[in-house]
Amino acid sequence: MDRHTAEPTAEGLPGPNAAEWIEFHSEHAAPSEHSHDFVWDVTAEADGPFVTDVDGNVLLDFTCHIGAAPLGYNNEKVLGKLREFDLVEPMKIAGQDMYFGAGPDPEExxxxxxxxxxxxxxEVSEGYGMDTVFLSNSGAEAVENALKITYDDAPSAKYGFAFEGSFHGRTMATLSVTRSNEVYTRHYPEISGVRTVPFCSDRHCTEGECDCGFSTRDGSQxxxxxxxxxxxxxxAEVAFVVLEPIQGVGGYRFPSESFMREVGDVTDEYDIPLVVDEIQSGVGRTGEMWASDHYPIEPDVIASAKGLRVGATISNSELFxxxxxxxxxxxxxGDILSSMQGVFTLEAIEEHDLLANxxxxxxxxxxxxxxxxxxxVADVRGKGLMLAVEFDTADRRDTVVEESLKRGLLTLGCGKKTIRLLPPLDSTEREIELGIGIFADAVDAAADEVASAASS
Ligand SMILES: Cc1ncc(COP(=O)(O)O)c(C=O)c1O
Incomplete structure (x- = not known):
């Protein structure tokens, strides 16, 4: 397969082999969220955004595994480097408890x-004065540890602030600051003292004119x-304010400058650590290394994961x-392969100018x-390749996701009636034209389907 000429070819998804794999998987897997009716064949051909399933269908993947594969599949920009190394065994090394090296000298x-x-x-976070990292296994752990370091720093703290519509992971503490879908949080106990304030979901809001509920005549909430x-x-009793600079699961909500300025100003004024959750928006997705870089804020802690292949809580040594x-x-x-992939992904972003791309x-x-x-189509929005199309109804959104899949394009819903599109960071002009062309056809087909359902 060559991504420069590949075309999606999808027929009757999920096909018979996929149905078998799904049945096999479901036999012992706890019921979970399955984002796609598509079964990747990890032994079959794939290149950049193109990937083959177990029935031989080729799909154009505009989801990048919800951002966890920022360069898509089998990307030479990362794989080429991985291949150079003669790894004896890509084993999982026990991480934080030991040092490990490769040869006599870290430089060499x-x-x-x-x-x-x-x-x-x-290096990529030094603009925020960050010089220390705690690595972990997932995004949830990256946020969990971000909250822990703020509590450690403020032993008398009783409170924290989160935003409506947020998603920060599925551990107990991260669910305590998650305010999106109640299926994630229902009946689980929370850490105490978390207050919720509205998130600005209209990027055009100004301080004087804001319908999002955050700014009021008497100042922000x-x-x-x-x-x-x-x-x-x-x-003095607030440990943290935790914020997704752009909300992901909540609906690809891009806040206004005035909202972000106010969050930055208030946390500065009261010296409250601002924890930014960049798990979905970071590592180049928005055309900057961190989505925070687009806004007038100075985060104190960055939580990252997904595209890095490990979790990372990044801050200044003074806060740790x-x-x-x-x-x-x-x-x-401690996973050697994951750490390498993380390094090579960051290097690829730099070496191939992928923020600009x-x-x-x-x-x-x-x-x-x-x-x-x-x-x-109620709204088209995005920064870099973190893109969203919002529809008038949830039904129409769901139909567009289905129609896209039928045509060989993988997309993902988020929020109530929005589709998110996350093409690989090194997407070409042809791939974008191809994918958006398929998406437009799916939107038209969904319009016919929704219209005929309404008239029958
Ligand atoms: C913004 C955000 N925070 C945290 C998480 C949790 O990351 P993980 O699933 O790796 O625990 C996610 C995952 O989608 C996310 O999008």
Whole structure:
């Protein structure tokens, strides 16, 4: 397969082999969220955004495994480097409890490991004065440890702030700050003292004009909650404000500059650590390394994962506990292959100018999506290749996802009536044109289907 000429060819998904794999998998797997009726064949051909399933269907994947495969499949920009190394056994090494090296000297190491990944992460976050990383296994752990370090830093803290519509992971603490779908959180106990304020979901809001509920005539909800004359939360007792700079699961909600400025100003003024969850929006997805880079905020802690292949809590050494054993995880960041992939992904972004590519291809995609968009497309938005199309109803959104799949394009829903599109960061002009063309056909087909369902 060659991504420069490949075309999707899909027929009757899921096919008979896929049905068999799904049945086999479901026999012992706990019921979980399955995002696609598509079964990847990891032994079959794949290149960049193109991938083959167990029935031989070829799909154009505009989801990148919800961002966890930022360069798509079998990408030479990462694979080429991985192939150079003669790894004896890509085993999982117990991580935080031991040091490990490769050869006598980290500078001359024959391959990068977790130490190199941490070095690289500090490099790309040095604009925020960050110099220290705690590696872990997942996004949830990255946020969990971000919250832990803020509590450690403020022993008398009783409160934290989260935003409506947020998703931060599925551990108990991260669910305590998750405010999106109640199926994630129902009946689970919460850490105490988490207050919720509205998130700005209209990127055009200004301080004076905001219907999102965050800004009121008497100041923002965050500021009012902390103000001595009416506030009920003592700022000295607040451990953190945790924010997705762009909400993912909640609906690819892009906030306004004025909202972000206010969050930045309030956390600065009261010296409250601002934890940004960049698990979906980071590692180049938006055309900047971190989505935070687009906004007037100065995060104190960044939580990253997905595209890095490991979880990472990144901050300044002053915020991290100095006491050993205060944080830890047996396999935290110890997986050699994952750390290497993380390093090579960050290197690929740099070496191939993929931030610029994501910006340019994102612009192309938005233009194509907006061109002749029918009335039932309520909004087309995005930064870089973190793109969203919002529809008038959830039914129509779901039908567009199905129609896209029938045509060989993988997309993903989010929020109530939105589709998210995450093409690989190195997508070409042809791939964007191809994918958005299929998407437009799916939108038209969904319009016919929804119209005929309404008239019958
Ligand atoms: C914004 C955000 N935070 C946290 C998480 C949790 O990451 P993980 O599934 O790796 O635990 C996700 C996962 O989708 C996410 O999108």
């Amino acid at each position: 190491s024959p391959f990068p490991g977790s130490g190199h990944l941490m070095e690289k992460l500090c 965050l500021r009012r909650a902390l103000a001595p004359e009416g506030g009920h939360v003592n700022p 506990p100095s006491e050993s054993n205060r944080l830890g995880s047996t396999f935290g960041g 994501a910006t340019e291809r994102g612009r192309q995609a938005k233009e194509l999506l907006r061109d002749d968009a029918p009335n039932h």
